[in-house]
Amino acid sequence: MNALSNSGHVSASYVNLLFDWLDHARPDVSQRLPFARPAAGDLNRVNVLQWQAMLDWTYQQLEDPAMPLKLAAHVRPANMGLLGYVASCCNNLGEAFARLQQFENLVYSVNSLQVNFSEDQLLLQWGAERGKPGHWVDSVAIGVLVAFTRHLVAVPVDPLKVQFINAEPGNKEDFRAFFGCDVHFNQQVTEVVWPVTLLDAPLKSADSVMRTMLDQQAQLLLSQVKAGEETIPGLQKALQESISAGLPNLDEVARRLCTSGRSLQRRLQEQGSSFRHELESVRVEMAKSCLNAGNLSLADIANLLAYNDQSAFTHAFKRVTGSSPAKYQQAN
Incomplete structure (x- = not known):
């Protein structure tokens, strides 16, 4: 050998x-x-x-x-x-x-x-x-x-x-x-x-922490849509799916919404938001679910959410929440 x-x-x-x-x-x-x-x-x-x-x-x-x-x-x-x-x-x-x-x-x-x-x-x-x-x-x-x-x-x-x-x-x-x-x-x-x-080929349902987490988030997104809190109908679901597929970019999210990247960007600007802000918000909510589950390391979560590295994930999480991922996990 x-x-x-x-x-x-x-x-x-x-x-x-x-x-x-x-x-x-x-x-x-x-x-x-x-x-x-x-x-x-x-x-x-x-x-x-x-x-x-x-x-x-x-x-x-x-x-x-x-x-x-x-x-x-x-x-x-x-x-x-x-x-x-x-x-x-x-x-x-x-x-x-x-x-x-x-x-x-x-x-x-x-x-x-x-x-x-x-x-x-x-x-x-x-x-x-x-x-x-x-x-x-x-x-x-x-x-x-x-x-x-x-x-x-x-x-x-x-x-x-x-x-x-x-x-x-x-x-x-x-x-x-x-x-x-x-x-x-x-x-x-x-x-x-x-x-x-x-x-x-479609995948069969998997009994996994991540599937449970995404199902819970799907219910949360559904409640937000019913409450009229979503800036663009279907946006958060498209963001979540794009992140899970490893393609968290404007054109991919727009494709899932059956529109163009330029049109999506314009609609977000009209509502006082931006693609970066919406993406970061969904990523952080997904990160919170992962941290609460406690089954993945910080490096795992950074990779899962398609950040370039753990440092980029840590900075983004702290920018949104005011706390590092490690401190958030300890507090929860």
Whole structure:
């Protein structure tokens, strides 16, 4: 197995999948784990070399070549950290894949994801610019991606093709059965191919903190509309959806309101407001819900609300509320 540079890492939430699976499937092996369970949270990272060692040790105990696929099948949104919460808030799989590309570095930072289109196909590809993490690491990663996708969509769809950069294992049929399609090895890149129509696939309702938070906010927005407090009908909902999709900009919000950015800006000016003010207000209300829930770190919330960094989020929150996010959370 080839070593990676030390810059490669996976999130603690992702690594916890191994501990959760062993607790469920093989508690006898779980009790012998020579590794400490990592603390949950996207900023708590585990070096890929450590992750390799964990998977190597697990295989040596189980001697089951299907181990990475069985592990991947156990994935839940919580194991994907922030990405799991965010994906549960998307309207369709296309938005979820866009967020995957945006937040991949928080969950699985090894070789970068490239998204390409070829006729009626969507291609998710990973090269080897940082090296090859090896069969176990890659198999778990791609298995988790496909299993997580199946978990998200209302009507599961198998990939059209899966291929790996690694050598062909002795249990190729296990891979074909798991992915439900042809699986190739010894390729130039690791790749998952989906039908492009899958991007429009609606997501099933997810029982997550973020979904609950957004449902509560939807009720709040509805009450504000009934009370006539909304400056432009549908504006706050469009802002909330644009933030959740990672596109909190004027043109995107205007598109959701079926108008132009210039027209939206003019209407807001006529009412003594501005796009920046309205966006910041909704972001802060979403941040308050996240802080009250207490399940996400400040860095998570900054990423969720599509700020450039945690510092920008902190300054914006303090500008609106007069208090830092940390102090607000402590007071509530």
